[in-house]
Amino acid sequence: MTSKRNVIDTLPRPVVTLLSSLVAVLLALAICGVLLLVTGKDPLAAYRTILETGLTGNKLLEMLKRSTPLMLSASAVAIGFKMNLFNIGVEGQYLFAALIAAEFASRISAPPVLHVLLTLMVASAAGAFWASIAAMLKITRGINEVISTIMLNFISLSVMQWLFDNYMRDDSDGGLRVTTTEIAPSGQVPDIVDGRLNGMWLVALFVVFCYWLIVFRSKFGFRLRSSGLNSTAAQTSGIAANRMIVVAMLLSGAIAGLVAMQSVVGEEYAYGPQATPTGFGFAGIAVALLGRNHPIGIVVAAMLFGFLDSTSAVLQLSGIPNSIVKVIQAVVVITVVIVNEATSRYMNRRTAEQTAAALRTDKVGA
Amino acid sequence: MKLTGRARLLVFFAVPVALMSIVRLWSGEDALTSSDTIGASLRLSVPILLAGMAGLWAERCGVLNIGIEGMMIFGTWFGGWGAWQFGPWVGLMFAVVGGMLGGLIHAVATVRFNVDQIISGVVLNLLAFFGVRYMSDLAFVGQPGGGVSQSPPQTSAIPRFDIPVLSGGEVFGWKSPNILLNLEERGWFFVSDLAGILHGLTHNLSWGTVIGVAAVPATFWILWRTRIGLRLRSSGESPVAAETLGVNVIRLRYLGLLVSGGLAGYAGGILSIVASSYYRQGQTAGRGYIGLATMIFGNWRPVGVLGGASLFGYAEGVKLVANDAISTLFLFVALAAVLLVVAAVVNRNTTRGIVTAFVAVIAAYTYLAIDDVPESLTQSLPYFATLVVLATASQRLRPPAMAGIPYRRGESH
Numbered sequence: 001m002t003s004k005r006n007v008i009d010t011l012p013r014p015v016v017t018l019l020s021s022l023v024a025v026l027l028a029l030a031i032c033g034v035l036l037l038v039t040g041k042d043p044l045a046a047y048r049t050i051l052e053t054g055l056t057g058n059k060l061l062e063m064l065k066r067s068t069p070l071m072l073s074a075s076a077v078a079i080g081f082k083m084n085l086f087n088i089g090v091e092g093q094y095l096f097a098a099l100i101a102a103e104f105a106s107r108i109s110a111p112p113v114l115h116v117l118l119t120l121m122v123a124s125a126a127g128a129f130w131a132s133i134a135a136m137l138k139i140t141r142g143i144n145e146v147i148s149t150i151m152l153n154f155i156s157l158s159v160m161q162w163l164f165d166n167y168m169r170d171d172s173d174g175g176l177r178v179t180t181t182e183i184a185p186s187g188q189v190p191d192i193v194d195g196r197l198n199g200m201w202l203v204a205l206f207v208v209f210c211y212w213l214i215v216f217r218s219k220f221g222f223r224l225r226s227s228g229l230n231s232t233a234a235q236t237s238g239i240a241a242n243r244m245i246v247v248a249m250l251l252s253g254a255i256a257g258l259v260a261m262q263s264v265v266g267e268e269y270a271y272g273p274q275a276t277p278t279g280f281g282f283a284g285i286a287v288a289l290l291g292r293n294h295p296i297g298i299v300v301a302a303m304l305f306g307f308l309d310s311t312s313a314v315l316q317l318s319g320i321p322n323s324i325v326k327v328i329q330a331v332v333v334i335t336v337v338i339v340n341e342a343t344s345r346y347m348n349r350r351t352a353e354q355t356a357a358a359l360r361t362d363k364v365g366a
Numbered sequence: 367m368k369l370t371g372r373a374r375l376l377v378f379f380a381v382p383v384a385l386m387s388i389v390r391l392w393s394g395e396d397a398l399t400s401s402d403t404i405g406a407s408l409r410l411s412v413p414i415l416l417a418g419m420a421g422l423w424a425e426r427c428g429v430l431n432i433g434i435e436g437m438m439i440f441g442t443w444f445g446g447w448g449a450w451q452f453g454p455w456v457g458l459m460f461a462v463v464g465g466m467l468g469g470l471i472h473a474v475a476t477v478r479f480n481v482d483q484i485i486s487g488v489v490l491n492l493l494a495f496f497g498v499r500y501m502s503d504l505a506f507v508g509q510p511g512g513g514v515s516q517s518p519p520q521t522s523a524i525p526r527f528d529i530p531v532l533s534g535g536e537v538f539g540w541k542s543p544n545i546l547l548n549l550e551e552r553g554w555f556f557v558s559d560l561a562g563i564l565h566g567l568t569h570n571l572s573w574g575t576v577i578g579v580a581a582v583p584a585t586f587w588i589l590w591r592t593r594i595g596l597r598l599r600s601s602g603e604s605p606v607a608a609e610t611l612g613v614n615v616i617r618l619r620y621l622g623l624l625v626s627g628g629l630a631g632y633a634g635g636i637l638s639i640v641a642s643s644y645y646r647q648g649q650t651a652g653r654g655y656i657g658l659a660t661m662i663f664g665n666w667r668p669v670g671v672l673g674g675a676s677l678f679g680y681a682e683g684v685k686l687v688a689n690d691a692i693s694t695l696f697l698f699v700a701l702a703a704v705l706l707v708v709a710a711v712v713n714r715n716t717t718r719g720i721v722t723a724f725v726a727v728i729a730a731y732t733y734l735a736i737d738d739v740p741e742s743l744t745q746s747l748p749y750f751a752t753l754v755v756l757a758t759a760s761q762r763l764r765p766p767a768m769a770g771i772p773y774r775r776g777e778s779h
Binding site for chain 2: 039146157162282321331338341342
């Protein structure tokens with residue numbers, strides 16, 4: 001009567017989730033191993049180099065440092081995902097915010113801690129402002145946020161270039177500097193470990209904690225998640241869908257605004273088209289997917305990506321193109337979403353089967 | 367005011383040309399309708415056009431394609447590599463194959479494994495960007511003129527030609543007269559502008575461009591005039607109904623995405639083989655996304671995509687050939703808007719009248735007040751235009767009904 005049960009059938013849901021993520025990462029490493037092999041490189045040597053260099057003290061600190069923008073960007077994307085919104089515009093939002101915040105910080109003078117706090121608040125406000133355009137277009141004109149944020153990414157770049165070239169570039173050196181004016185020491189965030197790990201890492205951890213608190217532990221978060229899961233049902237129970245869209249998008253943009261702040265207030269003390277790192281908006285999508293929008297998952301996934309990134313310089317020295325690190329990251333995301341899809345289908349079937357079995361035997365959970 | 371179809375077509379074509387002619391005579395700026403500008407516009411339109419077609423094929427079969435940019439990147443790399451190794455024609459074939467590889471990855475993820483279509487597209491863009499960097503490192507580093515971000519230059523190019531009689535092409539060694547160029551140089555009202563536009567479209571044509579433009583009638587014919595096209599569109603409109611009638615939705619979606627990838631790859635090949643003579647990192651410069659915009663702009667129809675791609679290509683062409691002439695475009699917009707105001711008054715459409723009058727005033731003010739428009743802002747024109755179209759005309763846009771919604775065989779109850 002009872003169907004055949006294997007070990008996996010008895011595992012609790014979180015363990016299955018964890019296992020499936022592990023399987024996805026291993027699968028990705030295998031696929032990239034084949035790629036390395038086909039292109040005439042030794043995959044085992046490459047992976048050994050990654051592990052040996054990555055697990056030294058300095059590299060672990062670098063991993064933490066590199067995980068800072070990824071955690072922030074992933075939280076920004078994840079808050080959208082929880083509301084069933086796809087914010088592809090984190091890239092445009094954080095770059096715009098970085099320019100505005102850097103310019104703001106260089107123009108004001110304030111006591112040390114306050115200076116930084118004000119800068120971060122301006123960065124969040126600028127990110128939220130840019131995200132609000134997409135939110136407004138969605139609720140007033142029904143434009144899908146995927147398309148509008150893609151377009152806004154490009155518009156953001158050109159608006160920034162215009163602002164930077166005409167108004168915000170520091171030309172006190174006769175045009176040699178290609179950044180904004182340097183932020184005064186009171187607005188700079190000190191390192192935790194000198195030259196290795198910046199204080200912004202703690203800020204990022206705090207933001208992830210807030211993400212958890214807001215989305216998973218507040219009344220607002222409950223409404224947000226129920227709108228994301230089933231907007232019709234949520235609306236029926238009195239949750240205003242449009243309001244949730246606006247608030248989720250604003251929160252997402254506000255977090256996105258902080259993504260480049262480690263660079264702006266912790267490293268370069270200015271914004272510059274070359275100095276400020278790009279691409280974190282898209283990397284954040286990858287990290288959020290790998291971390292399954294869960295705060296702990298995001299932190300772990302960001303550290304994994306940071307770990308891989310930290311080894312890329314050494315990899316290049318040992319004769320393996322360092323772009324393989326980025327290829328591994330992209331393949332990880334593909335395998336993770338595929339495995340996620342398969343797992344959730346399996347879990348649904350398992351729940352259905354177990355419910356059916358329980359109903360037949362009159363013993364729930366047998 | 368009702369016009370017959372043919373008269374309306376005439377108005378749609380003749381009135382803008384006449385307006386441009388007026389603008390040219392008024393401002394003394396020849397560049398708007400010169401054959402140089404139009405030729406450059408054509409070359410710049412084709413990659414956007416093909417990217418738009420790639421989007422159209424994917425969405426018509428029911429799969430969103432955010433990954434056009436990535437497929438184009440594969441196209442530029444494989445095209446650049448193939449053309450460097452084996453010559454330009456083989457290079458174009460490699461570009462198509464490279465793009466199809468991207469399409470296949472997207473198809474396996476979304477059609478086979480039902481991964482979210484937007485996520486798959488985004489990841490494909492990342493994979494393509496870094497994947498070709500990895501391959502460049504292996505294939506191009508250490509070669510003369512090559513490096514991690516570019517390929518060695520190609521030694522031969524796709525042949526170019528002029529159309530005989532109209533634009534002075536050769537027929538069996540006989541140099542035919544160049545009628546259009548002759549007319550263009552006269553500077554007559556309307557006639558010379560029309561001749562300039564036609565001359566730009568008929569001389570110094572690359573075969574690669576011609577094949578690219580042929581994708582429009584080919585797409586229209588296949589998707590709207592053949593059996594397989596009807597089935598493909600039906601799997602984007604209503605896969606459940608299609609399957610009930612015995613259509614293999616899964617197979618058609620694979621097919622649609624392979625064609626989509628091939629077109630995007632060809633668009634990339636044009637960039638690395640026809641528009642330049644080597645592969646360079648970042649060569650696509652967001653054209654995949656402009657293609658996506660063009661598809662929306664063109665209401666998921668081939669002729670609409672052609673219109674959108676021409677518009678965006680023209681804006682780029684004017685910027686490239688005659689950046690100074692950009693401000694005269696505002697004069698053109700102002701005049702066009704005045705005409706629309708007149709039309710709105712005749713039709714007693716108050717809202718449209720007010721909106722177009724507003725546009726006319728803004729454009730006229732911009733023309734008179736601003737000498738040169740910052741290039742950094744004109745770059746975002748296509749993206750801005752797309753948002754405006756979506757915001758104002760979204761009621762009239764009709765995307766395929768089921769594009770973006772995963773489909774599993776036999777799960778329709």
